[in-house]
Amino acid sequence: MAWSMKIVLITPSGPTAHTGNRVAASRWAGILRQLGHRVRVANDYDGGAADLMVAVHAWRSADAIERFKAAFPTRPVILQLSGTDIYEYLNSDPGPTLRSMEQADRLVALNDLAWKAVPKSLRARLCVIHQSAPPLALPHRPSRRAVVVSVIGHLRDVKDPLRAAEAARLLPAMSRIRIEQVGRAYTMEWAERARAEMAINPRYQWRGDVPPAAVRRLLARSHAMVISSLSEGGANVVSEAIMAGVPVLASRVDGNVGLLGADYAGYFPVGDTNALARLLQRLERDPSLVTTMRKALARLKPLFRPAREKAALRRLLADLRRSV
Structure with missing residues (x-):
């Protein structure tokens, strides 16, 4: 029987549906569903039961992560770190960001140099998953007018x-x-x-x-x-x-x-x-x-191919299953 989890994916609301966090969360939700899991996307955590929380943005998701861990202390959290988390809030308002990172079982960064900004004590939890993009359906034909x-x-x-x-x-x-x-x-x-x-x-x-x-x-x-x-x-x-x-x-x-x-x-x-x-x-x-x-x-x-991002998420979940 295929392994299936109930996952709550937290992505804080932004001023537009096209924010980077929202786009990333939507793509991950689709991949996790392709892997056979049941995914509910929410702006905040409502206390409902889930086998796993995936949170996008440490600072904005700090309260949601804390409530989930209080309700289900043994159930894992995967935290995707945003640029403002590691390059802004870790310096300007480190409390919520560090709390989220410390409570998360796995940290996901989006670039190969992000480890430099992550505290040494947390780097063992960190992996890099590049954000994928499908090939353009349209041919690349640069404008001739300009x-x-x-x-x-x-x-x-x-x-x-x-x-x-x-x-x-x-x-x-x-x-x-x-x-x-x-x-x-x-x-x-x-x-x-x-x-x-x-x-x-x-x-x-x-x-x-x-x-x-x-x-x-x-x-x-x-x-x-x-x-x-x-x-x-x-x-x-x-x-x-x-x-x-x-x-x-x-x-x-x-x-x-x-x-x-x-x-x-x-x-x-x-x-x-x-x-x-x-x-x-x-x-x-x-x-x-x-x-x-x-x-x-x-x-x-x-x-940056979608198949590579999907395989990376599959490996991350399998690693969590073995170790948490």
Whole structure:
């Protein structure tokens, strides 16, 4: 008889259904169901019985984890660590985050360098599971009308979301670079800043929150994608770009380097508008750079296939079954 568990998967609510945490939770729920388990997704824990809790985001799920462990102290918790957990809250508000990490039986990080931020006493519980993405259903056909550079992610401080737009302003007049950004503004201030940028920057367009199909269409016609975050846990949009073969121009932070590798050619220093502008110029003028990045992404592609993420989750559950 197949092994089946009743699993409650906690993912805190966000301002949009397209937050990284929500997308990750939805994907994991689907994989766990494929593995034969019964999964209930909830914003918070209601006290109901379950064989296992899977929690996304240590800081936001701290109370849910504590209540579950109080009710069922011998039943396991798997905690997926977000970027804000390990690169922000561990420093600014460590109490809830550390409590969640200490109560969890297994910790899951999304990039290969996350271990550096995890306390040494908890590293034995840590494993890395890369977020997968399916191959693009659409062929990758970069636009011929312009050199389209996409920025995919919500407008909030940690994403440094207007860095690509500001870099595009520094390009020569003859440049064909166009920045197309999608994602919801988390505050009115960010919405106003994006609109103000469009008013003065003919190279920039912000389209707001769009459905996943529109994101895939944008990727399919992009020459490159910029991820300019101040910190990252392991962005799924990088997985999507890798699977689509779209070169990534990334801020050099552990969450990006832990996905793309230390020797990847498309990095720029965090917050460095001039360096990103130079990289955009090279993207437009230097075919060898594009070839180098695409070859690197092709080598990385097997790490981000859905079958690999499914196998990793299967191994994690089997390990828990043996040891907890």
